[in-house]
Amino acid sequence: MTITEASPEARPAGRRRVVWTVLLWLSLMPAAVWFLGRTFGWEAGLWVQFLAFTPYVAVWTLIPLIVSLFARRWAAAAVAALIAFGFAMAVAPRLTADADRGPSAGVELQVMTANLLFSGAEPSEIVRLVRENDVDVLAVQEFTPRGETALRDAGLEKLLPYRQLAPEFGASGSGLYSRHPFADQAARRNDGGFQQAHATVRVPGAATVFVESVHPLAPAHPNMVSGWSADLRDQSPADGGIPRILLGDFNATLDHRPLRDLIATGYRDAADVVGKGGIGTWGPYDGDPIPPVTIDHVLADKRIGVRDVAVHDIKDSDHRAVIAWLTVPAA
Structure with missing residues (x-):
């Protein structure tokens, strides 16, 4: 029986991949919570002030999406895309003229x-x-x-x-x-x-x-x-x-x-x-x-x-x- 161990070079690379994956998922959590709070009208304390800056958060959601795609973390990319799409649906209409005025x-x-x-x-x-x-x-x-x-x-x-x-x-x-x-x-x-x-x-x-x-x-x-x-x-x-x-x-x-x-x-x-x-x-x-x-x-x-x-x-x-x-x- 042959036992093969990962090379010393492979182990740090594997750990880096895990760390990057964890960081990507963590970066999605604030935006997801923000979107849900905005959608369902949760308004309390300082959160009400933060909500005024939602358009800036909408732009920020593109960053984890792009990073996830480049890193080929497809599950994280799918969730990031859903979050970015949700923010776009909330913010984009105010930036485009309505057909019915x-x-x-x-x-x-x-x-x-x-x-x-x-x-x-x-x-x-x-x-x-x-x-x-x-x-x-x-x-x-x-x-x-x-x-x-x-x-x-x-x-x-x-x-x-x-x-x-x-x-x-x-x-x-x-x-x-x-x-x-x-x-x-x-x-x-x-x-x-x-x-x-x-x-x-x-x-x-x-x-x-x-x-x-x-x-x-x-x-x-x-x-x-x-x-x-x-x-x-x-x-x-x-x-x-x-x-x-x-x-x-x-x-x-x-x-x-x-x-x-x-x-x-x-x-x-x-x-x-x-x-x-x-x-x-x-x-x-x-x-x-x-x-x-x-x-x-x-x-x-x-x-x-x-x-x-x-x-x-x-x-x-x-x-x-x-x-x-x-x-x-x-x-």
Whole structure:
């Protein structure tokens, strides 16, 4: 009987293969857990903040897939491909324009949202964007008495003379400015403590449209997550009645289940519809080392068409302005 032993050179090579295989499988676990958590809406603690960076994780999932293929670890490659495919199905739609953008016939309406960072944003920038883009309705968040005065002095009320304003010191103030008159108007304080100005706008030649400046509590700390989720659940659903537009700083991305549930009541995310849902609106814009994420949105009732969306920097704000060109139903 002949006994053959592995050569000394073969044993280290075998161990390296085992180590590589184990590392590949371990690299797949975080992405798999992330995908399942995002899909089934598990939202607790700091995880809610991490979810905002899902598009970056989607790109990262390609790395273990490529490594698995080159290493010929076919089982790991198959699992990596499934994970990457799942992330692609979650993220890719916001990067490609939808065939259905809603009704194209009706009356054009331009809307804009801007978080003013405690009203420290440069007021002339806001007025310039309103003027250059023929904005009809402007929603502002983190709107203070100082900000109200600064925007008035910059000439905003000459362009948008109708207004529902609820300025407050700090981050809780809210406002709506409009080119067109209001049928009714008010402001409500959400459970998170933030004002949300809202109004029914009389658009010439069109049916009236309900517009609200949205600003739920931010999930900045684990003990704030329940309030954040409650504020998002408490937003007006698109369940009939007059057409609705919700716009503002939602403190949520399309990877957060409460925002997806709100959209599912009958809204479209305007940026998502035109393939611009991956453009960041918050993060590094005031110098913080944070990758861009998309937490400012324009949600339009499905009875409202979406023509285009643009995102603009605002000097001295940590958010970017979002402008949407919409088509509302004719009267």
